Amino acid sequence: MPREYRTIEEAAGPLLLVKDVENVTYGELAEIRLKNGEKRRCRVLEIDGTNALVQLFENAAGINLQDSSVVFSGHQMELGVSEDMLGRVFDGLGRPIDDGPEIIPDKRMDVNGLPMNPVARKYPQEFIQTGVSAIDGLNTLVRGQKLPIFSASGLPHAQFAAQIARQAKVRGKDEQFAVVFAAMGITFEESEFFVKSFRETGALDRTVLFINLANDSAIERLATPKMALTAAEYLAFEKGMHVLVILTDITNYADALREVSAARKEVPGRRGYPGYMYTDLATIYERAGRQADKEGSITMIPILTMPEDDKTHPIPDLTGYITEGQIILSRELYRKGINPPVDVLPSLSRLKDKGIGEGKTRADHSDTMNQLFSAYARGKDAKELMVVLGEAALTPIDLLYAKFADEFERRYVSQGFDNNRSIEETLSIGWELLRLLPKSELRRIREEYLEKYYDTQD
Numbered sequence: 001m002p003r004e005y006r007t008i009e010e011a012a013g014p015l016l017l018v019k020d021v022e023n024v025t026y027g028e029l030a031e032i033r034l035k036n037g038e039k040r041r042c043r044v045l046e047i048d049g050t051n052a053l054v055q056l057f058e059n060a061a062g063i064n065l066q067d068s069s070v071v072f073s074g075h076q077m078e079l080g081v082s083e084d085m086l087g088r089v090f091d092g093l094g095r096p097i098d099d100g101p102e103i104i105p106d107k108r109m110d111v112n113g114l115p116m117n118p119v120a121r122k123y124p125q126e127f128i129q130t131g132v133s134a135i136d137g138l139n140t141l142v143r144g145q146k147l148p149i150f151s152a153s154g155l156p157h158a159q160f161a162a163q164i165a166r167q168a169k170v171r172g173k174d175e176q177f178a179v180v181f182a183a184m185g186i187t188f189e190e191s192e193f194f195v196k197s198f199r200e201t202g203a204l205d206r207t208v209l210f211i212n213l214a215n216d217s218a219i220e221r222l223a224t225p226k227m228a229l230t231a232a233e234y235l236a237f238e239k240g241m242h243v244l245v246i247l248t249d250i251t252n253y254a255d256a257l258r259e260v261s262a263a264r265k266e267v268p269g270r271r272g273y274p275g276y277m278y279t280d281l282a283t284i285y286e287r288a289g290r291q292a293d294k295e296g297s298i299t300m301i302p303i304l305t306m307p308e309d310d311k312t313h314p315i316p317d318l319t320g321y322i323t324e325g326q327i328i329l330s331r332e333l334y335r336k337g338i339n340p341p342v343d344v345l346p347s348l349s350r351l352k353d354k355g356i357g358e359g360k361t362r363a364d365h366s367d368t369m370n371q372l373f374s375a376y377a378r379g380k381d382a383k384e385l386m387v388v389l390g391e392a393a394l395t396p397i398d399l400l401y402a403k404f405a406d407e408f409e410r411r412y413v414s415q416g417f418d419n420n421r422s423i424e425e426t427l428s429i430g431w432e433l434l435r436l437l438p439k440s441e442l443r444r445i446r447e448e449y450l451e452k453y454y455d456t457q458d
Contacts, residue, residue, distance in 0.1 A: 003072050004033075008065045013263050014056045014219065015045070016063075018070050021052045027076045027112065030054055035067040041093075042070075043077060043219070045264065055219050055260065057093065076112065079227050080105025081234040085208045086178060089195060092212030092224035094231075098195075111226040113233055113287055122290035124324075125354040127361055128244070128299060131167035131420035132160075134342035134413050135349075137430060138369055139327060142355035143170065143242060144290040146300040148250075148319050151329045152309045158190055159417045160329070160340045161248050161303055166203040167420045168244050176241040179203070182210040182228035184221050185252025208235075218256035225253060229287045229298075236296030243298050245288065250281075250304035254315045270314045278318045285322045325349040338414040345377060361423045364449040368430045371444040372408070375437060379405025397441070404436050 007019040016032070026047055032040045032054075040063075046053040054070065079094045082105050089098035096102060124144035130136055141147055151157035165179045183194060191211045198204040208231050212224040225247050235241045247253075254273060261274035269275035288300035302323070306316050309331065320326055330343035356365040379401040386394055386402060394402070412429055415421060421429075431453045434442060439454060 002074060004069050005072075006069045008068055008070060011060060011063065011065060014060050014217065015263050016042070016054050016056070016060075016065075016070070018052045018054060020050050021072070022050070024052045024072050025076075029073045029075060029077055031071045031073070032056065032063065033069050033071060034062070035064060044072075045260075053264070055263075057217055057219050057223075059217070076110050077223065077226075078108040079111050079230045080108050081231055081238075082106045083235070083239060085231055086235075087205045087207065089209040089211060090227070092184070092210060092216060092220040092227065094210070094227045097211070107234075109230050109234060111223065111230045112283075113226070113229060116286070116289060116291065120292045122292050122297075123354070124290060124297075124299075124351050127171065127355040127423075129167075129169055129171050129423055130164050131422075132164065132340060132342070133415060133421050133426040133429065134340065134344050134347075135164075135327060136361075136421070136423050137365075137412070137426040138344050138352075138372065139325065139347045139349040140352035140355045140361075141168075141299065141301075141349065142351045143299055144288065144297045145325075145349070145351050146285050146288040146302070146323045147325050147327060147349055148316075148323050149301060149303045149327045149329065150311065150316050150319075151303060151305050152331055153305050153307075155305075155329045155331065155334055155341060156339060156417070157248065157303050157305065157329060158186075158193060161246050161301070162194055162197045163340070163417045164301060165207065165244070165246050166198065166201050170242055171423070176239070177206065178235050178241045178243050179207040180210075180228050180232040180235070180243055180245045181207055182212075182224050182245070182247050184212045184224045184247070184249060185214050185216075185256070186211070186249070187214055208232075214252075218259045221253060221256035222260065225284050229284065232298050233287065236298045237291060237294045240295035242296055245298055245300045246303065247284070247300070248303035250302045250319065251307065251315055254281075254304075273314050277314065278321070281318055282322050285319070324351050333409065333413070336409065338409050339416055340413075342413055344413065345373070345380070362427055364445070364453060365423075365427060367445040367449055368427060368434070368453075371434060371442055372412075372430055374444055375401060375404050375434070375441075376408050379403075379408065397438075400437060404433060407436060408433055 009017045009019050028044045030042050041057045042054045045055045082103050091097050124142040126143040128141045210228045212221050232243045232245045236243045258273050288298045290297040307313050325348040327347045328343045330341050333341035382398040382402040
């Protein structure tokens with residue numbers, strides 16, 4: 001039975017203090033009822049004895065404390081889920097914004113999710129093809145993995161995210177594959193780009209979009225990834241689908257967290273972010289994975305813009321700790337006109353070895369990957385040396401490596417945002433590049449693969 005209280009004592013921005021409450025729980029949904037009949041949604045942020053601190057989802061303007069009341073619902077924030085969500089666009093609180101009908105839910109699920117028992121987790125080991133050579137060939141994404149993309153302001157991470165969402169698929173199996181895309185704190189222009197991009201390519205039919213705009217409230221921004229992951233958990237573990245969750249931009253989420261923390265007058269941690277940000281981010285990222293007795297899986301690609309291009313900033317730093325690797329976008333490559341500008345050397349997928357090889361991609365994948373990394377690193381060193389000492393100071397083999405590095409960036413990494421490459425195509429380009437080097441230099445590749453792929457033009 002909903003309980004109504006007229007004991008609102010004070011307001012501080014989006015926060016309201018309600019006194020003398022009973023049986024109110026943390027995270028509980030509530031409604032502010034104004035004198036003119038208007039209703040505004042809020043949720044319980046803190047409980048201190050009989051006092052409850054509630055936070056508004058909407059604007060606090062126009063609330064008269066004496067004439068307003070708070071009605072507590074008795075339940076946490078929930079999302080009504082159904083398979084009909086595929087192909088639909090929602091706001092950050094799960095309300096349709098695409099002029100379509102309301103969703104008739106199969107069930108209502110708590111947005112905070114249930115923790116996954118570590119014993120029930122299945123090890124991620126199945127290859128997901130994104131169609132992007134820099135990921136598929138060198139930093140492979142595996143089903144059930146969480147692999148963030150570290151970008152910087154001004155880099156095309158929105159186009160990159162849309163490309164992965166459009167192209168990603170599980171090879172060789174006739175399984176249902178869905179994408180849940182959550183955008184937090186983006187501009188209206190970016191929102192239109194995502195919707196249009198998915199609609200034009202037909203990818204919208206298998207995508208659920210949650211869009212929180214920059215002018216929406218901070219508390220809605222905090223709810224958006226939880227809404228998206230609840231929809232993903234339903235599709236994965238109830239309907240047996242393989243779901244790719246893309247969250248952009250985690251930096252906006254963390255800034256909303258800092259804003260709420262400041263409003264609560266909490267003691268700030270590093271750079272003003274709350275001390276519990278690690279825990280908060282972990283509650284999002286750790287919802288990815290596979291369950292032992294379930295068909296479906298949740299693979300996650302969070303995207304964040306590093307403030308001031310700084311890898312040691314709390315947001316990328318904590319994200320890197322929790323997740324299984326990172327894909328780093330480079331400003332230098334972007335200036336050269338290379339798209340997507342993936343810097344492959346500092347990028348890492350910690351689970352890539354489990355998702356490649358015979359039966360998954362191809363037997364030579366591991367060897368060619370190691371050789372490409374090694375050759376590209378040496379080529380970059382040779383180019384740096386060339387800048388200092390001039391071309392004449394380099395040995396013929398170093399010049400070859402410098403040429404290799406240029407060709408690698410131009411042909412392997414740079415493929416544009418519309419080119420969808422199969423893993424065979426990616427491996428074939430890798431071998432074409434390795435043929436620029438003498439056979440004696442390819443020390444990381446077994447002889448049998450050299451005979452099969454180096455000596456024969458494929």
